[in-house]
Amino acid sequence: MKKYVVILLAIWGIGCNKLIDVGDPDNSVIGKNVFSHDTSALSAMSGVYSKIMVSFPNILNGGLSISAGLSADEILPGSPTNTMQEFYTNSISITSSFNRVYLWYYGYGLIYQTNAIIEGITNSKSISADVGNQLLGESYFIRSLIYFQMIQLFGDVPFVTSTNYEANAKLKRTSTSVIFSQIKQDLVKATGLLKETYPSSRRVRVNKWAAKALLAKLYLYEGDWVDAESASSQVINAGSYELEHDLNRVFLLDSKEAILQFMPTESGYNTSEGAQYVPSLTGTSLPQYEISDYLLSVFETGDKRQVNWIGRKKVNGTTYTFPYKYKLRVNFSSTYTVSEYTMVLRLAEQYLVRAEARAHLNDLDGAIADIDSIRNRAGLPLIATTNPGIDYNDLLIAIQKERQVELFTEWGNRWFDLKRNKTATSVLVTRKPSWKDTDTLYPIPDTEIKLNGNLTQNPGYN
Incomplete structure (x- = not known):
């Protein structure tokens, strides 16, 4: 060592x-x-x-x-x-x-x-x-x-x-x-x-709710549904956070959804993800990483996340897709500005943590309400309307699918979900x-x- x-x-x-x-x-x-x-x-x-x-x-x-x-x-x-x-x-x-x-x-x-x-x-x-x-x-x-x-x-x-x-x-x-x-x-x-308050002007240093949010995630991974539901509820009900209605505001430095972000410190950079994922939108350079056909196929018709969080670039008649939650790539010119911070924990994930915990606790109505909070923002039909009688197994499948399209390319969530499940x-x-x-x-x-x-x-x- x-x-x-x-x-x-x-x-x-x-x-x-x-x-x-x-x-x-x-x-x-x-x-x-x-x-x-x-x-x-x-x-x-x-x-x-x-x-x-x-x-x-x-x-x-x-x-x-x-x-x-x-x-x-x-x-x-x-x-x-x-x-x-x-x-x-x-x-x-x-x-x-x-x-x-x-x-x-x-x-x-x-x-x-x-x-x-x-x-x-x-x-x-x-x-x-x-x-x-x-x-x-x-x-x-x-x-x-x-x-x-x-x-x-x-x-x-x-x-x-x-x-x-x-x-x-x-x-x-x-x-x-x-x-x-x-x-x-x-x-x-x-x-x-x-403390509940942040020791920084923005949400870039850890506060009580950030620790509680990570704790909720640990409980979820451990299958401790009672504590996962309790911890995520405390964060959701804290009154400090709200879902951004505009998907293009979720990953900005002043996102209302952010529980914890990391602030860039090097000139020319906003986020590592933006630097790695976003190609020059002009010219013929290709993205370093493309969205897989498997992920593209999971999105429902009309899902705003597919429109706003997946970038597209056409080169020689072929359209390439890439992660586009963060919009800004490296920029060493005089026009460099910082408007995006790296999102560590956000409110949408806490709703999905609580939805899964509630489903396992047989609170299906509560779980549906949580997942519908996310679907509503994405412009999708609500489960409470289209399938209010959904059973336990199908609801768990729906929650995992929602995690896949909401949290894609964030912190390895999909990889970890496949393993824990x-x-x-x-x-x-x-x-x-x-x-x-x-x-x-x-x-x-x-x-x-x-x-x-x-x-x-x-x-x-x-």
Whole structure:
């Protein structure tokens, strides 16, 4: 683990604000003096957000939208020479650089930074209670968010909760059930530490409702329907959020639907997704990634999401489609402006979480009301009108379909849904010629196994 923290420090150039002190004999990644007063401690957390929003896709900045979108059935590479082809064919190499650097290394690098902040705040006698609680809550949230993604991608992974290089370098893989339990505990702590108001002018830092929204998602994945319904209801009823009626406003920086967004920090960029997905709308350049025929076929006639969230470009008589939730690509000209933030959590997902939980709790009317909130915005007929007597099984199918067309290319939701519902093989075996049951997990990077003899590889990888 020490090796990849050093690699990440080199990649990031984390010398800014003197937050990183690699030479400390106690192996701390952030110098002790940072936690001697509120201002520098707040700068340390700002540094974490900045490292998330670098210009290249990573585990918290568009990397999942691309890799998991390819692994499922949402998108495909626009060219056979695209280096992400291995994710689309579900044949990821154990030496894959994207898998190793931007998912695994980057995830653990951010975890290391949050651990340093947790240790620093906990051991400090100089930080005010309000600032300390906020930074602890944010750190628990970000660490939980990363671990949630990591276990979806890799299964059991080393569970790192300290900045001790030597101990971390020898860690074995921890079972997903243990990690799930710990991140739930951390998120519960975060909801108690954080305030309902945002500590930023926009919704770009974690508040209580962001932690509660992620907690609702965890409960859903665990099949804890009662707590999933309760947590999502608290967010929905908070009074702070509302569905945007105009679909083209959902992913803007002032979206009323946003529960948490990450703010771009590099000139020329709005979002990593926009930079990767949106081609030049003039000329003959093709999209890097196209919408799959499978996803296109799921949309009902008249669905406004198909019109507004899928882009189209005609080149030499052929029309190519691409994800278009984010509209702005890279722009280094003098006309560069920021109007889109990366959406982390939004209200529509909470309605879908609650709909699924309610269906499992046999509150079919409540579930129908929630799914119809989303369908109404999309301009589609309401289930309460067209099929008010829908049965339990058909309603669950309808909810999964609604998740597919509402949350496509967002945070790997489709890939994760296929896996948690145990339908990945039955769905993808007909769409991916080389599909194997073991493809539901990504490989542990080979370099990590060579460095740490306690690590084992996932089945299906040599």
